[in-house]
Amino acid sequence: MGNKLLSVYEALLARYGEPRWWPAKTPYEVIVGAILTQNTAWSNVEKAIANLGSDLAPEVLAGMDAEKLAELIRPAGFFNQKARYLKEVTAWFAKYGYDVSIVRERSLGKLRAELLATKGVGQETADSILLYAFGFPTFVVDAYTHRLCARYPIEAGKSYAATKAYFEEHLPKNAETYNNYHALIVINAKEHCRKKPVCTACPLGDICGRRDV
Numbered sequence: 001m002g003n004k005l006l007s008v009y010e011a012l013l014a015r016y017g018e019p020r021w022w023p024a025k026t027p028y029e030v031i032v033g034a035i036l037t038q039n040t041a042w043s044n045v046e047k048a049i050a051n052l053g054s055d056l057a058p059e060v061l062a063g064m065d066a067e068k069l070a071e072l073i074r075p076a077g078f079f080n081q082k083a084r085y086l087k088e089v090t091a092w093f094a095k096y097g098y099d100v101s102i103v104r105e106r107s108l109g110k111l112r113a114e115l116l117a118t119k120g121v122g123q124e125t126a127d128s129i130l131l132y133a134f135g136f137p138t139f140v141v142d143a144y145t146h147r148l149c150a151r152y153p154i155e156a157g158k159s160y161a162a163t164k165a166y167f168e169e170h171l172p173k174n175a176e177t178y179n180n181y182h183a184l185i186v187i188n189a190k191e192h193c194r195k196k197p198v199c200t201a202c203p204l205g206d207i208c209g210r211r212d213v
Contacts, residue, residue, distance in 0.1 A: 004152065004154055005154065005167065005170045005171055006170075006171070007207055008148070008152065008154075008204060008207070009171070009177075009180075009181050009184070011203045011204055011207065012181075012184035012185070012187075012188055012203055012204070013180065013184060014203065015188075015203035016184055016187050016188070016203075018180050019179075019180060019183035019184060019187060020179075020180075020183075021132060021179055021180075021182070021183040022128070022132035022133075024132075024133075026056075027100050027133040027134060028056070028057065028058050028093070028098070028133070029049065029056055030128075030129065030132045030133035031089055031090075031093065031129050031133050032049065032052070032056065032061075032086060033045055033049065034125045034128040034129050034132070034133075035082055035085050035086050035089060035120060035121075035125065036048050036049070036073060036076040036082060036086075037076075038078070038082070038120075038125065039077060039078060040076050040077045040078075044075045044076050044077060045075075045076050047075035047076070048072065048073040048074070048075045048076040051072045051073065051074075051075065052072055052073070055072070058090050058093050058094065058098045059098065061086060061087070061090050062087070062090050062091070062094060066083050066084065066087065067083075069083040069086065069087070070082075070083035073086070081120070082120070084119065084120065085119060085120025085121070086120075088118050088119045088120055088121075089115075089118055089120065089121060089129075092114060092115065092118050100133075100134060103134050104134055104135065104136075108130065108136045108137070108138060111130060111134075111136070112126055112127070112130060112138065115129060115130070123141070123160045123161070123164075124140060124141060124142055124160070127139065127140045127141070127164070128140050131175060131178055131179060131182075132179065135175045136175060137168075137173050137174050137175045137178055138164075138168075138178065139164050139167045139168050139171075139178045139181075139182065140178070140182045141160050141163045141164050141167070142182075142186070144185050144186050144189035144193070145163060145167075145182070145185055146158075146163065147189060147193060148185055148188075148189070148193060149163065151193065151197070151208065151209075152204070152208055152209060153209055154166075167181070188202070188203065188204070192204075
């Protein structure tokens with residue numbers, strides 16, 4: 001079963017190359033983006049991040065008035081809620097002096113538990129922050145991952161935790177592979193494995209059990 005994951009990975013990598021996600025200038029921008037992208041398109045996140053401009057630093061956001069912050073991130077939607085969430089996750093980062101190197105010295109399990117206890121941070125957001133901002137080997141699962149598993153098919157389980165565990169068990173345990181794999185799943189989902197699939201020329205066409213079904 002695990003070979004299926006590697007076959008999918010190799011096929012996607014051959015087609016799209018290494019995506020090198022996440023698009024951000026700093027680890028903190030990744031953290032902000034992981035909150036802002038909840039329930040909205042990435043294009044809206046880009047607008048909100050552009051509004052923040054030079055204010056996109058943890059020290060600045062920590063001291064910023066919540067109403068002002070909400071107005072700046074308005075394009076991302078749910079702006080009042082997300083402003084609170086940004087304050088909370090920034091307070092978490094402050095415990096480490098906003099120092100990425102200090103965060104990386106801590107255990108993955110401890111950090112993940114802390115993030116999951118932070119208001120506004122669910123499993124996908126926590127894993128995105130840990131993988132993309134800090135380089136920890138923790139696999140990110142999203143709706144596209146579940147869609148791939150259902151269609152291919154890959155019996156990875158239905159829940160977030162089960163799917164995450166399956167991918168981590170059957171793949172080399174390193175951040176680079178997890179980073180590329182998740183990004184490739186998303187790219188292919190937008191190109192081919194859409195809600196209404198476009199199977200023609202899909203890089204998984206020869207090995208997908210649900211082709212044209």
